[in-house]
Amino acid sequence: MSPHPMHGPNRFKLGVFSANSDGGLTLTKVPERWTAQWKDVVAVAQMADKAGIEFFLPIARWKGFGGEMNSREWSYETFTFAAALSGVTERIALFSTVHVPMVHPVYAAKALATVDQxxxxxAGLNIVCGWSPEEFGMFGLELIEDRYGQGMEWFDILKRIHADTRPFDYDGKYYKLKNVSGRPGPVQTPRPVTLNAAFSPPGRDFAAKAVDCLFTTxxxxxxxxxxxxxxxxxxAAEGRDVGVYTTCHVVCRESQSEAEDYYEHYAVEMEDTVSVDHYMGAKEKNSGSHAAEDxxxxxxxxxxxxxxxxLIGTPARIADEMVAMCEAGFAGTTVSFVNYLKELPYFLEHVLPRLKAAGVRL
Ligand SMILES: Cc1cc2nc3c(=O)[nH]c(=O)nc-3n(C[C@H](O)[C@H](O)[C@H](O)COP(=O)(O)O)c2cc1C
Structure with a gap:
């Protein structure tokens, strides 16, 4: 078996983020915005797979952000998403992004092992502790202060199920479980590659103790x-090494002005105003995903x-910024586009060779 793509040789790894959801990462009204039709998602995953992109990472969303487009209301559940894509791709890592409070760890362990098999x-696991009160409300849950305390118990249970063939009881603050077991385990040992999406100090402490890599802004x-x-x-204080991945949105065009004009068009002139207000307000209030001044x-x-x-500009400009990110110490980044199917080919054709020439990818 070839190594998991996240353990592959490229110094700067690439992933495609949020193609499972309408709008991708945008909050725009342009008619060409991503609508995440299944056949288009498959085409993008296959294109990324063939090009040697390391990972496909879905966003975990349960509700849209309102406004005219209600972006993200249409989103595919991420375990079933990864399982379905495993049948139509060959090499790319298939992450599931999983909300700790909404998905029980016994279920998550089995679903993740199923995708890995x-x-x-x-398979890959991206742990998110969540921030949207509306989504939590759909599950009858409230946001809690100690989200990483729960996350730690959640991940402990998942790890034990994957490691242990013997049934165990679990007596935690958030989970009290009896006689827990689950087979099959994952193919990867000791478990699938795991990220934690966070920015705040508590999120980083969780990553330091628990996961392989932080996924951050x-x-x-x-x-x-x-x-x-x-x-x-x-x-290091935990005696561990944790890689750091980040995330970018991309407009890559032949000329700098063409890229900047399109960015201005879709993200300013055609912003979905009510949803941008809603998203920024709720995120600032309930998450530490970004620095306050952002x-x-x-x-x-x-x-x-x-x-x-x-990342807005010509292929050369975008490649240069990615090389600078690599030199800064990022292990890689995800990319997202207004329309993944239309824009990914140009990025692959013109940016990847430059990253190779710069020595950050083979
Ligand atoms: C790069 C990145 C990606 C994220 N992806 C998701 C996601 O898919 N779904 C979600 O509900 N929250 C997502 N979050 C938000 C986290 O769930 C979390 O609420 C937020 O980061 C707050 O935790 P923190 O204060 O530790 O950063 C993401 C955060 C970051 C930094």
Whole structure:
């Protein structure tokens, strides 16, 4: 069996994020926005797979953000999504993004092992502790302060199910379980590659103790460096090494002005105003996903890509920024587009060769 793509040789790894959801990461009204039709999602996953992109990462969403488009209301559940894609792809890692409070760890352990078995060891787990009160309300849940305390118990249970063939009882603060077991286990040992999506210090502490990599945001490459140093320090205190992945939205065009004009068009002129207000307000209040000043400075980034970093420009400019991200210490980034099917081919054709020439990918 070839190594899991996340353990492959490329210094700077790439993933496609949020293609399972309408709008992708955008909050825009342009007619070409992503509608996440199943056949289009499959085409994008296969294209990324053939091009040697390391991972396909869905967003975990249960409800849309209102406004005219109600973006993200249409989103595929992420375990079944990964399982279905395992049948139509060959090499790419297939992550599931899973909300700790909404998905029971006994279920998650079995679902993740199923994807790992079905995909020949290509599963990945992206743990999110969640932030949207409306989504929590759909499950009859409230947001709790100690979300990472629950996350730690949740992940402990999942790990034990994957590691242990003997039934066990679990007596935690959040879970009291009897006689727990689950077979099959995953193909990957000791368990599938695991990320935690977070930005806040408690999120980084959780990553330091528990997962392989942090999946986080940054606003400038300089600030990204600080996050990486901080994450590495926290991990070292636990005697561990934790990689840091990040996330960007991309407009890649032949000329710089063409890319910038389109960015202005879809993320400013055609922003879905009510949903941007709603999203930014709820996220600032209930999550630590971004630095506080980002909400004041970067509305365009929220409409353009949910507050992720913008890679806007020519293939050369985007490749240069990715190389700088690699040099800053990021293990890789995800990319997202207004329309993945229309825009991914140009990115693959023109940016990947430049990353190879720069020596950050083989
Ligand atoms: C890069 C990134 C991706 C995220 N993806 C999701 C997601 O798919 N679904 C979700 O509900 N929350 C997502 N979140 C938010 C987390 O669930 C979490 O609520 C948020 O980061 C707050 O935790 P923190 O304060 O530790 O950062 C993401 C956060 C980050 C930083």
């Amino acid at each position: 079905a995909s020949g060891g290509r 940054f606003s400038t490459i300089e600030k990204g460096k600080d996050t990486i140093t901080d994450m590495k320090t926290r991990a 909400y004041k400075l970067h509305r365009k980034r929220f409409a353009g890509g949910a507050g992720t970093y913008p």
